[in-house]
Amino acid sequence: MAADDDGAEKSQEPTQKRKDDAREEGTVLTSKEALVFAGFAVGTGLTAMAPAVLPQMVPEWGAYFRLAPVAELDSVMTARIGAAFWQVLWISVLVAVPMMLATIAAQVVLGGLHWSPKAMGFKGNRIDPMAGFKRMFSSMALMELGKALAKVVVLGAVSWGMMEGALPALERLWQQTPGAAAAVMGEATLRLMAGLALGLAAIAVLDVGLQIFQLRKQLMMTLQQVKEENKEQNGSPEVKGRLRQLQMEASRNGAKRRKALDDVPRATAIVTNPTHFAVALRYVPGETRAPVILAMGKGPMALEIIARGRKVGLAPVQIPLLARALYFTGDIGAEINEQLYAAVAAVLAHVYRLDRGEGSATPEVDLPPELRFSEFGQSEARGDA
Secondary structure: OOOOOOOOOOOEOOOHHHHHHHHHOOOOOOOHHHHHHHHHHHHHHHHHHHHHHHHHHHHHHHHHHOOOOHHHHHHHHHHHHHHHHHHHHHHHHHHHHHHHHHHHHHHHHHOOOOOOHHHHOOOHHHOOHHHHHHHHOOHHHHHHHHHHHHHHHHHHHHHHHHHHHHHHHHHOHHHOOHHHHHHHHHHHHHHHHHHHHHHHHHHHHHHHHHHHHHHHHHHOEOHHHHHHHHHHHHOOHHHHHHHHHHHHHHHHHHHHHHHHHHHHHHOOEEEEOOOOEEEEEEOOEOOEOOOEEEEEEEOHHHHHHHHHHHHOOOOOEEOHHHHHHHHHHOOOOOEOOHHHHHHHHHHHHHHHHHHOOOOOOOOOOOOOHHHOEOOOOOEHHHOOO
């Protein structure tokens, strides 16, 4: 694929291959703001459940502060610190796991999970000071700075709006009992977290839209890139056209040769390889100027020509060199190559003597190098055979 910085306008939608390649390189749709929102939203929900759990936990926590006899103080403190540690650890796990799962689920919804070895590979530009300096002052860095400032402003405004009404109650906490003060603090905290969750939701929606736009822009292709990708996948139009032409020619030739089988009984001689090739010839003085090819074929079609010849009493003449020369230089309905006249004349004379009941040895023929072919059509004259 052509380089992305070739200066051409990227006006074409990305192809599926372009998307798949980007995914293999670790370029998938993601949004840090959406992931933050997912985790914070679950944390807010867990906080909302706290009032139903805390009353049962407060007495247990209060037991940690009950004094024990002086003689047992050291052992009791050690035991209580250990128990408190494990309790806090389990509570942290119970809170962290749902938040982590929510974050993973958000990424699955956005762009899916994909392990990319290419993305994890070493890239020298990551430790290049000049490249890092350019990234610091790039348009992307300025955009990220703008997003961070906007986020601070939005969340600050939301926090002030949610807490402004609770400030009078918070100012009187010192006048209330510990239980009442805890209830006021819990309500204010939950109210603040709910407001921040709504603010983060709005930020996440905007950021997801921005990430979709940026990813699409990054994957857009030039017209030349699309053409080159089509060439890589399907081959060039010229090659495809030539292949179609060859296939059509092969189909027409096959039909022509099958039809020509009906003319085999009219043949004067059949020259074979003996099984790879067979060519049926006809020559009647005064009817044609030179011998004409009635039928020709190789493999199964050659065997069919031989079989049909035998049915009418025409025995094949096994001269491999001549059979190949007739096959690769001739065509059905056409006269044979002039350079083969002498060789074919010897074959016809041989057949004529056999028809008269005279004994005759298979003639030996000598052909010029350009008419000596291998079974694959390679000529000795070109040094291919």
